[in-house]
Amino acid sequence: MNDPERRWRERTFEAVVFDWCATGVSHGARAAPIRRRVAMLCAAGAEVAVMSDEDLDAVDGRLRVRPGGPGRLWLCVSGGLELYGVGEDGPRLRWRRSGHADRAGDAGWAGTVPAGEPDAMRAILACFDERGIGAGLVLVVGGRSGPAGEGGPGGAIASIVEARRATAVSVAPECDDLPPGVAHLGGGPATLLHLLDRQVRRRRHRRVPAMDGDPAWTIRETGTDPSRHRVTETLFTLGAGGFATRGSVEEPAHGSVPLVLAAGIYTGTGSEQHLLPGPRWTGLILRPPPREDLRVLDLRAGVLFREEIGHSPPVRTLRLACVSRPGVVAMRAEAGVGRLRAGSPLRWPPEGEVTEGRLDGHDWSRVTSGHAGVAAVAAQRTGRDGGVRTLERIVAYTADPAHRPVPRGAVAALEAAGEVGFDRLLAEQRAAWAARWEAVDVRIPDDPETQLAVRFALFHLWSNTGCGEEVAVGARGLSGKAYAGHVFWDADVFVLPALVSMRPATARAMVVYRLRRLAAARARAAALGFSGARFPWESATTGEEVTPARGHLGGEAVAILTGRMEEHITADIAWAAAHYARWSGDDGFLSGPARPLMIETARYWASRCQVDDAGRAHIGPVIGPDEYHEAVTDNAFTNVMARWNLRRAAELVSPGDEEGRRWRVLADRLVDGYDPASGGYEQFAGYFRLEPLTMAQVAVPPVAADLLLGRERLAATQIIKQPDVLMLHHLVPEETEAGSLEADLDFYGPRTAHGSSLSPAITACSLARAGRPDEALSLLRIALAMDLEDLTATTATGLHMATFGGVWQALLTGFAGARVRDGTLCLDPRLPEAWGSLGVRFRCLGRRVRLDITREAVEVRTDGALRLRLGTGEPQDVAGSARLPRGR
Numbered sequence: 001m002n003d004p005e006r007r008w009r010e011r012t013f014e015a016v017v018f019d020w021c022a023t024g025v026s027h028g029a030r031a032a033p034i035r036r037r038v039a040m041l042c043a044a045g046a047e048v049a050v051m052s053d054e055d056l057d058a059v060d061g062r063l064r065v066r067p068g069g070p071g072r073l074w075l076c077v078s079g080g081l082e083l084y085g086v087g088e089d090g091p092r093l094r095w096r097r098s099g100h101a102d103r104a105g106d107a108g109w110a111g112t113v114p115a116g117e118p119d120a121m122r123a124i125l126a127c128f129d130e131r132g133i134g135a136g137l138v139l140v141v142g143g144r145s146g147p148a149g150e151g152g153p154g155g156a157i158a159s160i161v162e163a164r165r166a167t168a169v170s171v172a173p174e175c176d177d178l179p180p181g182v183a184h185l186g187g188g189p190a191t192l193l194h195l196l197d198r199q200v201r202r203r204r205h206r207r208v209p210a211m212d213g214d215p216a217w218t219i220r221e222t223g224t225d226p227s228r229h230r231v232t233e234t235l236f237t238l239g240a241g242g243f244a245t246r247g248s249v250e251e252p253a254h255g256s257v258p259l260v261l262a263a264g265i266y267t268g269t270g271s272e273q274h275l276l277p278g279p280r281w282t283g284l285i286l287r288p289p290p291r292e293d294l295r296v297l298d299l300r301a302g303v304l305f306r307e308e309i310g311h312s313p314p315v316r317t318l319r320l321a322c323v324s325r326p327g328v329v330a331m332r333a334e335a336g337v338g339r340l341r342a343g344s345p346l347r348w349p350p351e352g353e354v355t356e357g358r359l360d361g362h363d364w365s366r367v368t369s370g371h372a373g374v375a376a377v378a379a380q381r382t383g384r385d386g387g388v389r390t391l392e393r394i395v396a397y398t399a400d401p402a403h404r405p406v407p408r409g410a411v412a413a414l415e416a417a418g419e420v421g422f423d424r425l426l427a428e429q430r431a432a433w434a435a436r437w438e439a440v441d442v443r444i445p446d447d448p449e450t451q452l453a454v455r456f457a458l459f460h461l462w463s464n465t466g467c468g469e470e471v472a473v474g475a476r477g478l479s480g481k482a483y484a485g486h487v488f489w490d491a492d493v494f495v496l497p498a499l500v501s502m503r504p505a506t507a508r509a510m511v512v513y514r515l516r517r518l519a520a521a522r523a524r525a526a527a528l529g530f531s532g533a534r535f536p537w538e539s540a541t542t543g544e545e546v547t548p549a550r551g552h553l554g555g556e557a558v559a560i561l562t563g564r565m566e567e568h569i570t571a572d573i574a575w576a577a578a579h580y581a582r583w584s585g586d587d588g589f590l591s592g593p594a595r596p597l598m599i600e601t602a603r604y605w606a607s608r609c610q611v612d613d614a615g616r617a618h619i620g621p622v623i624g625p626d627e628y629h630e631a632v633t634d635n636a637f638t639n640v641m642a643r644w645n646l647r648r649a650a651e652l653v654s655p656g657d658e659e660g661r662r663w664r665v666l667a668d669r670l671v672d673g674y675d676p677a678s679g680g681y682e683q684f685a686g687y688f689r690l691e692p693l694t695m696a697q698v699a700v701p702p703v704a705a706d707l708l709l710g711r712e713r714l715a716a717t718q719i720i721k722q723p724d725v726l727m728l729h730h731l732v733p734e735e736t737e738a739g740s741l742e743a744d745l746d747f748y749g750p751r752t753a754h755g756s757s758l759s760p761a762i763t764a765c766s767l768a769r770a771g772r773p774d775e776a777l778s779l780l781r782i783a784l785a786m787d788l789e790d791l792t793a794t795t796a797t798g799l800h801m802a803t804f805g806g807v808w809q810a811l812l813t814g815f816a817g818a819r820v821r822d823g824t825l826c827l828d829p830r831l832p833e834a835w836g837s838l839g840v841r842f843r844c845l846g847r848r849v850r851l852d853i854t855r856e857a858v859e860v861r862t863d864g865a866l867r868l869r870l871g872t873g874e875p876q877d878v879a880g881s882a883r884l885p886r887g888r
Contacts, residue, residue, distance in 0.1 A: 008167050008183065008195070011210040012202045014137040014430070015128050016041065016195075017121075020052035020059055022143025022171050024189035031062045034189075037196040042067035044203045045427030047133060049074035049124045056084060060091055070427040074127060080120030085127070095123045121163060130438070132301050132430030136165035136212030139199075141192055142182075143171050165214065169195070203423050205385035206392045208305075208316040208332045216448060217300035219456060219788070222309070224292050229255055230796035235787060236297050236304050237479040237799065238319065241326025242466030243278075243397045244478030247297070247304055250284035250317055250333065257796075258282065260349070260374070261478040262399035263466030266485065266541045267352060267369030271548040273540040275474070275485035277349035278374030279365035281395040282319060284333055285341035290315050299452075299459045302433045303426070308335075313388050315339070322425060323432035326467060327397040327410065328417045330425050332390070340389045345378035362414060364407040372541075374398075375405040377414045392422050401541060436462060439848055440502045442811055443839030450777075453784035454811060457804035461498055464801060470516055471509040472539075473801060480798025486538040486546060487513070489569045492576035493731065494758060494802035497583070497809055501842040504584045511577045511589075515597055517543025521570075525604050532603025535570045537563045554707050561630050565623040567608070571641035574601040575731055578648055583820050585845040595652055602649030602663055605642040609666055617669040624684065626724040628706060628714050628755075632684035636673035637724050643667040644732045672735075673725075680743035681725045681736075693717040694750040702754035702782060702791060718751050722759035726766050730809075741770050757786050757794075761806025768814030773832040776814060783807050816840050816851055824867045824875050829853045829886070858884045 020026065023034045038048050048071065052059045056077045066088050067073050073086040074094075084091035097119055125135060140163075169183045171191040185191050211218075221232045233256065236247025248258035260278040267276040290308040293315070297304055302323060308314035319331040333340060345363050348354050352367035359377065366375035380393040396414035398405045417425060440458060444451040464477025473495050474485035491510060500507035514535065520543035521533035528534065536545035547563025577597055581589040590598060609617040619642060620633030646667040653660035673682040682688050695701055698719065699708060705719050723730075725748055729741045745766060754760050761783035767776035786803045787795045794800075812818050815838055817828030825844055831837075831853065838853045847866050852859040858870060861881045869875040870884045 008139060008169055009198075011139075011167065012207055013046070013139040013167070013199060013210065014133045014427075015047035015049070016139045016141065016199065017049040017051065017124060018141035018192060019143040020050050020054065022141055022189060022192045025062050026054065029189055031064070033193055034196075035063055035065055037193065037200060038063065038065050038073060039067065040200050041196065042069070042071035042073055044071065044200070044421070045423040046071045046199065046203075047074070047128055047131060048072075049076060049127075051076040051080065051120065051124075053079045056082065056091060060084075060086070066090065070424050070431070072127075072131075074124060076120050076124060083120065083123050083127070094127065125163060130431075130434055131427070132432075132434035132437075134165065134212035134214045134217070134300060135163050136214055137210060138163075138166040139195070140166050140168040141171060141195060142168070143188065143192065165212065171195075201385075206332055206381070206383055206390045206422065207385060207388070208318050208334050208390075209423075209426060211296055211298050211303065211305040211318070212300070213296065214300065216452060217298060217455065219297040219299070219452070221295045222292070226255055228790075229253060230257060231790045232295065233257065234479050234795050234797070234799055236295060237460070237463065237477075238302065238304055238321040238329075239463035239478050240302070240321040240323045241328075242468065242471075242478075243321065243327055243329070243399070244464055245280075245282060245319075245321065245329060246479060247295070248282065249289075249293075249306070250282050251286040251289040252283075253289075257480070258347075259480070260376075260397070261485070262374045262397065263478060264401050264470070264472045264541075265372050265374055265399045266401070267372065270544075271538075271546045273484060273486070273546050274481065275478070276352055276367060276369050276372060276374060278367055278397065278399070279354075279376040280347040280349060281329060281345060281376060281378060281393065282331060283343060283347045284317075284391070285343045286315060286335060287339060287341075299455050300433060300437065301426075301430045302459075302463070303429065311336075320426065320429050321463070322417070322429060323436075324428045325413060325417055325425070327399075328394065328413055328425070329397070330392075330394045330417070330422055332392050332422060334385075334388050334390045337384060337387055337389045340391060342380055342382055342391050342393075345380045345393050345395065346376055359407055360411055360415075362411065364410075366405065366407060368404050371403055372399075372401050373404045375407045375410060377407050377410040379414060379418055394418055394422065394425070439841060439843065441839075441841045443852075444835055444837075446836050447834055450781065450784060453788060454807060456788065457784070457807045458502065460799055461495065461502060461801070461804050461808065464799065465495070465499065465503075465506055467506065467509070469509060470513040471506055472513050473510060475801060476798025477801045480796070482794065482797035483538075484540075486540055488538060488802075489572045490758065490802035490805075492569070492572050493727075494762075494805035494809070496576045496805075497579055497813075498805035500580050500583045501808070501812060501844060504580070504586075504843060507580045507584070508586070508589070511573075511580055511594060511597075514543075514573050514577075515593065518597055518600060520544050522600060525607075530604055531607040532605070533570070533597070533600035534567065534604050535573050535601075537566045537569055553711065558711065562623055562627065565621060565631060566627070567619075567622050568624065568635075568638040568641050570601050570604055571638075571645040572731075574598055574645045574648065575641065583844060585823065591652060598645075598649045598652055602646050603659075605645055606663060606666055609642070609670065611666075611669065615669055616671050617666055618671055620685075624724045625722055625727055625758075626683065626720040628711075628719065628721045628753075629684065629687075630715070632686075634671045634673060634685040635724070636681045636683055637727050639670050640672050640728050640732065640735050643670045643672065644735050646670075674737055674740065678743060678747070679737075680740050680747055681728065683720065683724050683748075687718065691717040693719050695719065695753055696750060698753075701752065702760065704755045704792075705753040706755065720748065720752055722754065722756040723748065723752065723762050723766070726763060729766055729769075730762055741766065745770055745772070754782070757783075757792065757800040758802045758806060760786070761803055761810045765806070765810040765814035768810065768830045769817070769828075771830060773815060773830040774834075776810070776830075777832040777834060780807065780810050783810070811838075812840060812842060816853060818842075818844070818851070820844065824869050825849070826869045827851070827858060827884075828871050829858060831855060855886065857886055860884060 083095040242263040315335040317333040322328040346365040356365040378395040396410040398410040473491040475483040525534040538547040577594040621631035624635035646663040650660040764776040764779035850861040
């Protein structure tokens, strides 16, 4: 509670808690003034809680407020024994303290928590938390005088950890023994009304809302380092509903790449296809622009806050992408009068055909390329609050991959958002993100840095993926231009397994994206002389191969062979469909909508395999996940994934089907590279004969070994780019030999450069599963730093979506040991020494699941019946909650 006076004077609070005695109503004051202000705050989206020693009838009977939302009213009455939520239909009991007889002995801050009830304050904060309102956004007003513990401000607020970021003030005429950080304002009921008026006024004048600086939920950047600027604007990307905006500053800045992208909206042809930038909406005229600022990404609320340093009044902005209103974005800004000008609410991107105009009193702009396009409609208002100029801007986007979008289609969404108003939009936003975090989250009390970084990964998995019947997830999501928005195996093997545990409908839509391009995959296979369907290494609008033929490595032009040879993606896509069905419990998906995909991919492998005179089947030349070695034969990952594909498809045809029988026979004949002598897998035929170079002889990973050694020199060594064989153990452990994971970790770990951002997280997952969680944690931290610390100097061009997906898989399937087999959630947790506990929340088999893992037990909570197995124990049915002891 540092600098409390500045905090209560200059902040817009999202919740206010006050003592009923501070209103004076109990001593004869009129209730109308407090009633009016409470109603106005609730209508604007703020939460209000009243605390009193009196009973419900006494307080509610005089206050008589029936808020219709979005803000809520709470009455904590009878000395903190009961908490009621008040809506249009009146009060409803939310919480009642047990053990009433012990109440008198509790310690507390009586100035805010009547009769000393810290539990009551915790209950109120928990209700605020449901709406995404942290303690740093709460104003607490006490109204009694006297020493601590005798009716005056005491120590409960300071003693409750959850409340320590709250701003606490006392309006008692006299006040002794104030806890540190509590401001004594005095003035009684008149001061309370003044405080509430200030909050109403700040909303009416469209002042920039405050943010909660909770270190468990915020990513902060301070300074003016130009080399970091483009990285920061990538990290601070905000997205929802298939649209995303890079976190560029509002004014023009050297090196900045402001960008708005829409999922699946491409421009160009062939390998030149890339995501089409839409109209930009965050531009402002700031003269002079800030020289230094603090920028904060609030993961808990999904907002980006900015405040100028060293200038008064400072430039402040807050922006959001509405989760509950797809395509709607909003911003407030303020600065000293004369410094801030709004300018046009929509700015042209650097490419595309742009048209603009006015429609129903709103500015609109549309960017098109061929038939595809992105359109936006905007409304903005400026105002003044004393010496501060304010601006509010709300924009609605629409996009269409096949037709030029009609701006009028966004007008209704814009007007609906405008009618609700910014404050309510923000309240909706906080509540929507709170619901997300309630369903999916991680808790690592002993490792707050890792906990925050994992939350950052989850945030962007939500923000950079679209919604709708089909979803295309590019390698960098919607955060930058790298890889042109093309869809790789990253989406199917790294992102989809994460999303199916977060938002199953989106994971299903990712498979639908592939299903709708099955015809293009069939045509590709036929053109190459094969049966079935072969999916492209890089996909965009139509599902045709869009991998460039040439690129650059260290300034040298090189041929790109992945589009011709990295064929494992065909089996990866089949695996993604099966994984979605297995994890989500969507039992009819494989035998229904996804059946053609499973069958056609199996037909491709059946025609692609070559059987030698000894009856063994081979596949080559190919490129495996380790792209340092090209045109190899019998890549273990490719062959085993093809084998899995053949066997899984055979299960979808009738037992007597001749084609299915041939698939099973061929699968059994495929060479898989297993070497009984070493107990592990040879990555491809001849790999063991290469120069046995390890990374200890070259450089410290992660590193781009091809830049260090050159392509030809590297291809002659055993140095690999990323886990290749290990991916088998990760995706299809049932297809690998028992005990081979440990052997492969020991052999390939020292040879892995981690030259791909996909690499560290999956290696961490494999290490955890092998019972080596401390080593796994080291690799996990590398993955978490990939973007936050820009380890590979590539974050400026976009976030690494596969890394985020891999991170969540490492937590969920690695450390928590969660996998689904035959409709049963199987758990085998492995905690590193640094973690005393691990909490994860996720979705599985149609249920919301919460695991609290310690070394002694696993606490399980679900919202419905779930079959579960811990370790090698017997499966059991869990409904509600259960405690499963862990064997030692």
